Amino acid sequence: MKELTNEILNNLYVCMVRIRLFEENAGKLQENGKIPGALHMYVGEEAIAAGVMAHLSDQDQITSTHRGHGHLLAKGGEMDKMYAELFGKVTGYNKGKGGSMHISNLEVGMLGANGIVGAGLPIAVGAAFSNKFRKTDRVAIAFFGDGASNEGAFHEAANLAAVLKLPVVFVCENNGYGEFTPQAQHQAITDVADRAAGYGMPGVVVDGMEVIAVYEAAGEAIDRARKGEGPTLLECKTYRFYDHSGVRGMGFNYRTEAEVERWKKRDPLDLFKQHLLDQELMTEADAAALADSIRQEVEAAIEFAENSPDPDLSTLLEDVYTN
Amino acid sequence: MSRNSNQGPVGFIVNPASGKDIRRLVAKASVFDNQEKRAIVRRAITGVSAIGVNEFYYVPDTNEIAQSAISELAGRVSAHAVACPGTSSALDSKIGAIGLKAAGCKVIVTLGGDGTNRAVVSGWRHAPLIPISTGTNNAFPVMVEATVAGAAAGLVASGLVPLETVSEQAKLVLIEIENEADDLALIDAVLTNDRFIGARALLDSDRLQLAMLTRASAASVGVAAIGGFIQQVSTVDDHGLCLRFSSQGRKLRVPIAPGLYQVVGVESVKTMALGESVTVCGPGVLALDGERERVLKPGQKATMKVVRDGPWVIDVARTLHQGAAIGAFELSDTGDINAV
Amino acid sequence: MADANTQDKREIPYVMAINEGVHQIMQELDDTFLLGEDVAGVGGVFGTYRGVLDKFGPERAIDTPISEKGIVGLAVGAAATGLRPMVDIMFMDFLGVCMDEITNQMAKMRYMFGGAATLPITVMTMGGAGMSMAAQHSQSLEAWLIHLPGLKVVMPSTPYDAKGLLIAAVKDDNPVIVIFNKLSLGIKGEVPEESYEVPLGKARIAREGTDLTIVALGRMVYEALNAAEQLAELGINTEIVDPRTLQPFDTDTVIQSVKKTHKAMVVHEAVRFGGMGGEIAAQIQELAFDYLDAPVARIGAPFSPVPFNPGLEQAYMPNAEKIVAQAKELLDR
Numbered sequence: 002m003k004e005l006t007n008e009i010l011n012n013l014y015v016c017m018v019r020i021r022l023f024e025e026n027a028g029k030l031q032e033n034g035k036i037p038g039a040l041h042m043y044v045g046e047e048a049i050a051a052g053v054m055a056h057l058s059d060q061d062q063i064t065s066t067h068r069g070h071g072h073l074l075a076k077g078g079e080m081d082k083m084y085a086e087l088f089g090k091v092t093g094y095n096k097g098k099g100g101s102m103h104i105s106n107l108e109v110g111m112l113g114a115n116g117i118v119g120a121g122l123p124i125a126v127g128a129a130f131s132n133k134f135r136k137t138d139r140v141a142i143a144f145f146g147d148g149a150s151n152e153g154a155f156h157e158a159a160n161l162a163a164v165l166k167l168p169v170v171f172v173c174e175n176n177g178y179g180e181f182t183p184q185a186q187h188q189a190i191t192d193v194a195d196r197a198a199g200y201g202m203p204g205v206v207v208d209g210m211e212v213i214a215v216y217e218a219a220g221e222a223i224d225r226a227r228k229g230e231g232p233t234l235l236e237c238k239t240y241r242f243y244d245h246s247g248v249r250g251m252g253f254n255y256r257t258e259a260e261v262e263r264w265k266k267r268d269p270l271d272l273f274k275q276h277l278l279d280q281e282l283m284t285e286a287d288a289a290a291l292a293d294s295i296r297q298e299v300e301a302a303i304e305f306a307e308n309s310p311d312p313d314l315s316t317l318l319e320d321v322y323t324n
Numbered sequence: 325m326s327r328n329s330n331q332g333p334v335g336f337i338v339n340p341a342s343g344k345d346i347r348r349l350v351a352k353a354s355v356f357d358n359q360e361k362r363a364i365v366r367r368a369i370t371g372v373s374a375i376g377v378n379e380f381y382y383v384p385d386t387n388e389i390a391q392s393a394i395s396e397l398a399g400r401v402s403a404h405a406v407a408c409p410g411t412s413s414a415l416d417s418k419i420g421a422i423g424l425k426a427a428g429c430k431v432i433v434t435l436g437g438d439g440t441n442r443a444v445v446s447g448w449r450h451a452p453l454i455p456i457s458t459g460t461n462n463a464f465p466v467m468v469e470a471t472v473a474g475a476a477a478g479l480v481a482s483g484l485v486p487l488e489t490v491s492e493q494a495k496l497v498l499i500e501i502e503n504e505a506d507d508l509a510l511i512d513a514v515l516t517n518d519r520f521i522g523a524r525a526l527l528d529s530d531r532l533q534l535a536m537l538t539r540a541s542a543a544s545v546g547v548a549a550i551g552g553f554i555q556q557v558s559t560v561d562d563h564g565l566c567l568r569f570s571s572q573g574r575k576l577r578v579p580i581a582p583g584l585y586q587v588v589g590v591e592s593v594k595t596m597a598l599g600e601s602v603t604v605c606g607p608g609v610l611a612l613d614g615e616r617e618r619v620l621k622p623g624q625k626a627t628m629k630v631v632r633d634g635p636w637v638i639d640v641a642r643t644l645h646q647g648a649a650i651g652a653f654e655l656s657d658t659g660d661i662n663a664v
Numbered sequence: 665m666a667d668a669n670t671q672d673k674r675e676i677p678y679v680m681a682i683n684e685g686v687h688q689i690m691q692e693l694d695d696t697f698l699l700g701e702d703v704a705g706v707g708g709v710f711g712t713y714r715g716v717l718d719k720f721g722p723e724r725a726i727d728t729p730i731s732e733k734g735i736v737g738l739a740v741g742a743a744a745t746g747l748r749p750m751v752d753i754m755f756m757d758f759l760g761v762c763m764d765e766i767t768n769q770m771a772k773m774r775y776m777f778g779g780a781a782t783l784p785i786t787v788m789t790m791g792g793a794g795m796s797m798a799a800q801h802s803q804s805l806e807a808w809l810i811h812l813p814g815l816k817v818v819m820p821s822t823p824y825d826a827k828g829l830l831i832a833a834v835k836d837d838n839p840v841i842v843i844f845n846k847l848s849l850g851i852k853g854e855v856p857e858e859s860y861e862v863p864l865g866k867a868r869i870a871r872e873g874t875d876l877t878i879v880a881l882g883r884m885v886y887e888a889l890n891a892a893e894q895l896a897e898l899g900i901n902t903e904i905v906d907p908r909t910l911q912p913f914d915t916d917t918v919i920q921s922v923k924k925t926h927k928a929m930v931v932h933e934a935v936r937f938g939g940m941g942g943e944i945a946a947q948i949q950e951l952a953f954d955y956l957d958a959p960v961a962r963i964g965a966p967f968s969p970v971p972f973n974p975g976l977e978q979a980y981m982p983n984a985e986k987i988v989a990q991a992k993e994l995l996d997r
């Protein structure tokens with residue numbers, strides 16, 4: 002297993018705090034009417050993006066979900082272009098044409114958030130195919146939810162990847178709900194990883210609130226893929242702290258406050274911070290200073306986004322085709 | 325069948341998380357799916373029932389494995405849940421074991437790996453136990469057909485076969501951790517130079533520093549195998565083993581996990597009398613029965629000793645042989661066998 | 665069918681009209697059941713199924729996994745064996761996921777089986793842009809559906825039609841796709857309390873006029889009405905036809921109107937190229953060529969996916985202003 006250097010530990014922590022602060026501020030901006038459309042936030046699930054992406058370079062690819070900001074940030078997305086996209090500004094990653102649900106940056110191998118549940122999985126398989134075709138050691142990661150594992154796309158992607166022995170890792174972010182339907186009502190199993198056996202690949206369950214656990218398991222799965230040994234299904238048990246879309250969402254009554262509070266006691270940021278403090282790898286002062294600097298990054302990025310122009314109406318028909 | 329005052333219910337504890345960890349990758353182990361665990365419970369209950377014992381207590385696991393298996397038998401058996409905090413962690417097994425003890429279970433059947441049984445024993449130290457392996461790197465639980473294990477549980481729970489005649493008290497490693505709660509291990513307690521618990525499984529032989537073993541066998545997998553390559557220690561031997569590791573020491577090729585051989589350097593081996601202790605110091609991580617469990621902060625001490633103060637582990641084969649010898653499977657005219 | 669306009673002046677929003685229709689038809693026909701993602705527990709993400717679970721229980725109001733292929737396929741099988749499924753596909757865009765079940769199974773089974781199978785399925789879905797939901801949650805894909813023999817397709821614009829067409833769709837023994845509009849959910853209109861049907865295949869004259877016929881689909885009816893007010897100020901008297909059902913299409917009503925006005929325009933929110941407007945324009949020129957004073961005008965979205973940016977999205981969507989401009993051109997004003 003790769004040595005967990007202090008630098009890696011620090012990067013993991015920075016990554017998680019960046020996602021948290023980015024999302025909390027995005028939530029506020031949406032509530033204030035500054036971000037149009039739907040906004041699915043990643044708060045509570047940060048350890049997964051951080052732990053997986055720590056093993057990837059810009060050459061490796063990911064496909065994301067409707068809940069994609071954390072994935073892009075961890076993959077190297079810059080906050081200013083991300084906020085700009087959420088605002089719909091021309092300076093955004095998608096020139097204002099995609100928004101939250103389609104945010105992407107191919108330069109860092111982020112093949113897009115996706116508005117169609119499950120759609121990212123076969124696309125990641127395609128990226129993995131491309132990696133193998135070109136004889137690289139690149140890997141592709143497909144992030145998807147527990148709910149998405151019920152789409153045909155999941156099953157077809159898993160089978161294809163296994164039979165073609167492609168360098169892809171399917172990372173299930175099992176937060177216990179597909180929109181407002183609890184897992185127990187949408188599938189008769191509790192571990193999505195159990196499905197791996199049916200496709201002839203390893204399935205692993207890991208605590209998605211513990212970034213080191215995710216880091217270790219993802220590292221093994223990614224190594225395996227790079228070595229040409231085929232795909233893995235890695236299931237991370239997690240929870241979303243905000244509503245399905247937006248901070249408070251539509252006010253549906255589908256989970257209890259007590260349940261939310263119970264999970265918040267396992268906040269991935271708190272858990273990891275405590276480990277770092279215990280190991281004397283960080284002090285409270287370090288953590289505060291880091292949060293401050295990230296807050297400044299957030300503020301500057303929001304300012305950039307607010308001051309950026311909307312796309313010119315003449316761009317409406319641009320980029321439908323190459324010419 | 326003559327009802328015996330020693331008769332009592334059988335308890336079930338199923339660990340829904342066993343057989344799914346990172347060892348699927350590193351150790352090429354396969355995922356142990358929960359459908360199969362459910363089927364094992366179902367078959368075990370059939371075995372228990374075949375002996376005429378129809379009263380069960382179970383720990384309601386968060387994946388409802390035991391519940392759903394038992395509900396399939398609704399009406400034919402009497403089954404009761406004990407309290408379980410539903411934390412999806414080892415705490416569920418621990419609290420569950422306390423509940424099974426309070427419910428007066430005569431035998432408990434566990435489904436899980438070494439870690440599961442460790443959690444159970446931390447709740448009920450002297451539990452009469454039939455551990456069925458549904459995990460990965462298992463030294464403690466045994467690979468046994470659930471039907472047979474169930475019948476053994478039935479024979480003991482019915483009082484037909486006295487517990488003392490077919491069980492043996494297991495050794496433990498007891499661990500006192502400075503300023504924190506005590507802990508225990510059934511097979512091995514290992515100090516590693518990790519800093520985090522992470523994905524739990526112990527997979528890296530380079531990180532081993534010291535191990536306390538209750539048993540050591542060349543025919544096993546994990547740290548117990550390392551000891552076994554040097555000096556066998558059986559479950560009946562009244563001593564344990566302490567290994568110190570170092571890259572300077574003698575080099576052995578060991579199966580650190582199923583399907584995973586690594587080279588480890590052993591600096592010294594010492595037989596540990598029961599009660600003889602060794603103290604280690606952090607920073608580091610204590611891996612208990614193959615899983616990183618406790619983080620030692622810099623300077624934090626932990627003291628470990630092997631004692632024979634563990635659960636009563638039932639020998640399934642011996643139990644069935646005794647049961648057969650006393651005619652427990654003979655059908656009388658009155659139709660004693662009340663199979664489900 | 666009760667006539668609402670005379671007896672009942674109650675006004676309720678579009679979303680409530682749908683909800684009432686679902687309740688009433690499920691009450692009336694006990695072989696119906698509601699199937700879809702988040703339709704039961706929370707009553708649908710748009711609120712269209714609120715209270716259905718409480719009233720009809722979990723056997724008839726079923727939250728499904730996110731499995732559109734499975735959902736529509738299930739409906740086909742259940743219908744072929746005698747039930748009357750009411751299926752929700754949350755956003756019309758997600759039809760892409762279950763297009764085989766729609767195209768190759770639902771639409772064709774009866775024909776392929778020589779008339780042996782009857783598939784009284786209703787698929788309810790939500791189309792349209794205007795909420796910055798971007799390219800995969802805003803489309804108007806009715807042209808896909810009208811092209812499939814075996815399917816009926818309705819697109820209610822008003823609360824009255826939303827309820828009445830829905831009830832008629834469920835009662836119809838053929839598969840019917842009901843395309844609601846998400847931007848119209850709050851629009852209020854007169855809706856009778858009792859159950860009633862709006863017959864499938866019958867257009868409605870939404871506004872009578874003499875100078876120009878506008879055939880407007882779905883929510884575009886409101887944009888056309890708005891445009892008609894502006895045109896009236898210029899002395900142009902616009903007639904607006906709301907087809908309500910796209911398949912089968914009420915050609916007659918449209919032709920009658922064009923014969924009266926001699927000028928025609930078709931407006932839909934879908935991309936103009938290959939949209940329903942082409943079919944309607946073709947029919948008009950086939951059947952009323954001699955009555956036309958000008959080519960049939962067509963308004964639809966430009967040939968691009970729906971953009972996220974609100975300004976671009978507004979520019980993208982057809983609206984009253986674009987209709988007025990086009991009408992002026994058509995009428996040489």
Ligand SMILES: Cc1ncc(C[n+]2csc(CCOP(=O)(O)OP(=O)(O)O)c2C)c(N)n1
Pocket residue numbers: 066067068116117118145146147148149150174176178179180245701730732754758761
């Ligand atoms: C094909 C498709 N069906 C339904 C939806 C509506 N929808 C958006 S997110 C979502 C739930 C997804 O659940 P899960 O995969 O568990 O991801 P989570 O939101 O929990 O992160 C649904 C049903 C959609 N966007 N696409």
Ligand SMILES: [Mg+2]
Pocket residue numbers: 146147148174175176177178179180
């Ligand atoms: Mg989910």
